[in-house]
Amino acid sequence: MTTTRNTVILAAAFWSCALPLHANGWGEPHLSIIPRTEAEAARIAAVTAPTTRFDAPEPFETHPAGKATKFDALNRNAFSFASANMSFERELDFKVGNGFFRKLWVTAPASTVSSDGLGPIYNARACQRCHIKDGRGHPPEDGDDAGVSMFLRVSIPDEVSGLNAEALSYLANVPEPTYGTQIQDKSIAGVPAEGRMQVTYEPEVVTLGDGTQVTLRKPTYQLGDPAYGPLHPQARLSPRVAPQMIGLGLLEAIPEADIMALADPEDANGDGISGKANRVWSEEYQQWMLGRFGLKAGAPTIRAQSAGAFSGDMGLSTPLHPDAWGECSAVQTDCRAAPDGSDAPEHVEVSAQVLDLVTFYSRNLAVPARRDLDAPQVLRGKQLFSDAGCQSCHRPKFVTHRLTDQPEQSFQLIWPYTDMLLHDMGEGLADNRREWLADGREWRTPPLWGIGMTKTVSEHSFFLHDGRARNMLEAILWHGGEAEAARETVRQMPAVDRAALIAFLESL
Numbered sequence: 001m002t003t004t005r006n007t008v009i010l011a012a013a014f015w016s017c018a019l020p021l022h023a024n025g026w027g028e029p030h031l032s033i034i035p036r037t038e039a040e041a042a043r044i045a046a047v048t049a050p051t052t053r054f055d056a057p058e059p060f061e062t063h064p065a066g067k068a069t070k071f072d073a074l075n076r077n078a079f080s081f082a083s084a085n086m087s088f089e090r091e092l093d094f095k096v097g098n099g100f101f102r103k104l105w106v107t108a109p110a111s112t113v114s115s116d117g118l119g120p121i122y123n124a125r126a127c128q129r130c131h132i133k134d135g136r137g138h139p140p141e142d143g144d145d146a147g148v149s150m151f152l153r154v155s156i157p158d159e160v161s162g163l164n165a166e167a168l169s170y171l172a173n174v175p176e177p178t179y180g181t182q183i184q185d186k187s188i189a190g191v192p193a194e195g196r197m198q199v200t201y202e203p204e205v206v207t208l209g210d211g212t213q214v215t216l217r218k219p220t221y222q223l224g225d226p227a228y229g230p231l232h233p234q235a236r237l238s239p240r241v242a243p244q245m246i247g248l249g250l251l252e253a254i255p256e257a258d259i260m261a262l263a264d265p266e267d268a269n270g271d272g273i274s275g276k277a278n279r280v281w282s283e284e285y286q287q288w289m290l291g292r293f294g295l296k297a298g299a300p301t302i303r304a305q306s307a308g309a310f311s312g313d314m315g316l317s318t319p320l321h322p323d324a325w326g327e328c329s330a331v332q333t334d335c336r337a338a339p340d341g342s343d344a345p346e347h348v349e350v351s352a353q354v355l356d357l358v359t360f361y362s363r364n365l366a367v368p369a370r371r372d373l374d375a376p377q378v379l380r381g382k383q384l385f386s387d388a389g390c391q392s393c394h395r396p397k398f399v400t401h402r403l404t405d406q407p408e409q410s411f412q413l414i415w416p417y418t419d420m421l422l423h424d425m426g427e428g429l430a431d432n433r434r435e436w437l438a439d440g441r442e443w444r445t446p447p448l449w450g451i452g453m454t455k456t457v458s459e460h461s462f463f464l465h466d467g468r469a470r471n472m473l474e475a476i477l478w479h480g481g482e483a484e485a486a487r488e489t490v491r492q493m494p495a496v497d498r499a500a501l502i503a504f505l506e507s508l
Ligand code: HEC
Pocket: 101, 123, 124, 125, 126, 127, 128, 129, 130, 131, 148, 149, 150, 151, 240, 241, 242, 243, 244, 245, 248, 292, 293, 294, 295, 296, 298, 302, 305, 306, 309, 310, 313, 314, 358, 362
């Protein structure tokens, strides 16, 4: 994302504004909402309360995405279908959006003006290159340095920026002076790429309650071959694997008030689990909004995240990020001077219309139906998931807003298994780097819907923000901080219970 240049200027303009911080959040200008009646709200509260009965599946549990759920396509393409309740007419837009999501952008100038403008520095030539088959990416395999479906974000600590607290609050974090907010490991001819992501793993043994030993791999990240001089001595790197793309429009339509109601930043209820909303500045709406997208909830909407990806990941300008040079910093002068594709109509490389189509596509990738949810082992696993406290963060159910213009997302009972909040996950997972209100130990609870289809779609099972976990048990054993008690419960479980818990996750 390249919000920094504009935000510094904005920061100056907004210094005098007090932050409107009310319990229900900051507003949802991205949605066209029909308000709930009180009777409806009461009904919804009853329906979304976590269940206490585990002898049979709950009503509608087969449909994790409500009527948008995709049945009968549980194959390698399982994450690539449109919301099942989409009309035929709207499906045409979805298909065009899919075309742009898969499109390989090229260097300017090219004969096809509407496809050029890639770079000068970039991470990949297409969205789909990272969000492979609309699923998650993966860390580099042994001996493969490309790291194509993940990247390193970079910044320096607030304290060394020389900015005051108010100015800092309008920045996600402080860009590294030369390399900006993200390391681009590819570039067009004539401009050097910024460097290579290097990862090394060290083994870390965890002994389970029954004596079984599990060897985790603890990663260390470095920037190899830095092409523009050494990194700032206090630079912080944050490795991120591209997440799965399913169900995002539904997550965007969860009422902000319902998410805020789960936040407990001071842990007032004393359960050891706080949960904090991220608050981010929206360039698009020029206001504070709840952060929902990105691994630390650093983006308010799918459109903002997508425009950030065009700019930061591919070097393509949109109306939200009009700089044709993408992420080249002011000191990367050759990079800024390289030819661009902004002689295309609208003087941006990616028009508002294309951004909207890609956003529509990203909003409407369907969540696949649950499998085996009435199997006794799965029901037992569901109970263990509840008893271990997993669902304090991996919140099972929500009902989305009624919306005037998004029939696919409107008023659906959904089962995403996330609270959309930030949690301290301990030292082991920390990137020690701020992103808006998220601190260096906090991550947004990732949705678990579809997670059991990962192997089918992605042909791997690398989990967590940097793909360090090689299976679900490893992912759980990395949980620390607020999730330490839940992790300990799993570590001490009899093997048969561990297997049931994982069978439940596999059924999602
Ligand atoms: C170089 C790899 C890469 C490319 C190319 C890429 N993404 Fe991403 N994408 C990521 C990563 C990594 C994240 C998590 C980012 C973060 O934590 O801020 C992400 C997050 C997202 C999210 C938020 C998902 C969520 O669950 O919060 C959306 C939406 C998204 N990308 C859309 C796109 C679109 C649209 C494109 C093409 C314009 C694109 N991405 C290109 C790697 C990539």
